[in-house]
Amino acid sequence: MKNEIRSGVLPARKKLNINWSDTIFLFVTHAAAIAALFFTSWTALITAVVLYWIGGSLGIGMGYHRLLTHRGYHVPKAVEYFLVTCGALAFEGGPIQWVTTHRIHHAHTDRTGDPHTPRDGRWWAHIGWILFGTAQIHERSTLEHYVPDLLKDRYYRWLNTYYWVPSIFLGIMLFAFGGLGVLLWGIFLRVTLAYHATWLVNSATHLWGRTRFETGDDSRNSWWVALLTFGEGWHNNHHAYPTSARHGLRWYEIDMNWLGIRTLQLLGLARAIKRVQFDRRTSAWQLIRGRVSRTV
Ligand SMILES: [Zn+2]
Numbered sequence: 001m002k003n004e005i006r007s008g009v010l011p012a013r014k015k016l017n018i019n020w021s022d023t024i025f026l027f028v029t030h031a032a033a034i035a036a037l038f039f040t041s042w043t044a045l046i047t048a049v050v051l052y053w054i055g056g057s058l059g060i061g062m063g064y065h066r067l068l069t070h071r072g073y074h075v076p077k078a079v080e081y082f083l084v085t086c087g088a089l090a091f092e093g094g095p096i097q098w099v100t101t102h103r104i105h106h107a108h109t110d111r112t113g114d115p116h117t118p119r120d121g122r123w124w125a126h127i128g129w130i131l132f133g134t135a136q137i138h139e140r141s142t143l144e145h146y147v148p149d150l151l152k153d154r155y156y157r158w159l160n161t162y163y164w165v166p167s168i169f170l171g172i173m174l175f176a177f178g179g180l181g182v183l184l185w186g187i188f189l190r191v192t193l194a195y196h197a198t199w200l201v202n203s204a205t206h207l208w209g210r211t212r213f214e215t216g217d218d219s220r221n222s223w224w225v226a227l228l229t230f231g232e233g234w235h236n237n238h239h240a241y242p243t244s245a246r247h248g249l250r251w252y253e254i255d256m257n258w259l260g261i262r263t264l265q266l267l268g269l270a271r272a273i274k275r276v277q278f279d280r281r282t283s284a285w286q287l288i289r290g291r292v293s294r295t296v
């Protein structure tokens with residue numbers, strides 16, 4: 001029964017406990033995303049694409065995930081704050097809550113305690129854990145266990161509570177300079193699509209795809225989730241080597257977030273980059289750290 005996947009939204013062992021604020025918020029966001037389709041323009045489309053990249057790649061992939069959660073590389077504090085603030089624009093919660101949830105996922109992957117494993121149901125892993133769970137609301141003791149590094153940072157403590165402030169500011173700007181269509185596309189449609197892309201990393205890449213490494217969990221490499229998430233879909237690679245800043249390990253495993261980190265390095269901003277490389281002498285993958293001298 002270990003690998004059985006239930007099709008329901010709620011895992012049997014979890015109690016029904018609707019998170020009303022998130023549920024209503026997600027309903028409004030999805031409705032506004034549909035409304036955006038009636039206000040289509042090139043300006044609105046381009047705005048949404050650029051912001052999808054800023055929030056999804058600079059923010060979630062390079063900032064919240066590879067930098068804050070796993071410390072796969074280092075950047076000056078100002079650059080770190082910039083990337084994490086971009087992450088807040090994705091509206092997936094504050095950095096402390098997000099990182100805590102994700103570190104718990106890595107500590108208990110596809111076992112009891114994993115906040116969003118498909119073993120509790122495919123829809124649970126995708127969205128049920130947000131609608132019915134309390135996975136993004138962590139107790140102080142949990143935070144102290146999983147994110148003592150982030151709790152020390154005054155800016156992250158502030159942004160964790162007020163992560164919505166940059167988006168409100170951005171929304172006002174979009175409405176003032178672009179009108180309703182640009183607001184609906186740049187905030188609501190873009191955020192909704194980015195939500196599902198992120199959630200697919202929790203659901204689809206623990207269900208479908210190829211495995212390169214024997215990780216003891218259900219993580220998979222999914223090219224189409226990687227395309228939607230700027231490289232986060234190479235999830236089996238990631239679970240095998242969580243601290244590697246590079247997730248797509250072969251040239252054909254497109255990893256835009258890695259290219260972003262490489263760009264930061266070429267600008268002299270990223271250092272101590274951890275990554276996985278294939279060692280031909282030992283015929284094995286290995287984690288190395290330091291300056292990247294060539295692109296494989
Ligand atoms: Zn995972």
Ligand SMILES: [Zn+2]
Nearest residue numbers: 069102106242
């Ligand atoms: Zn991770």
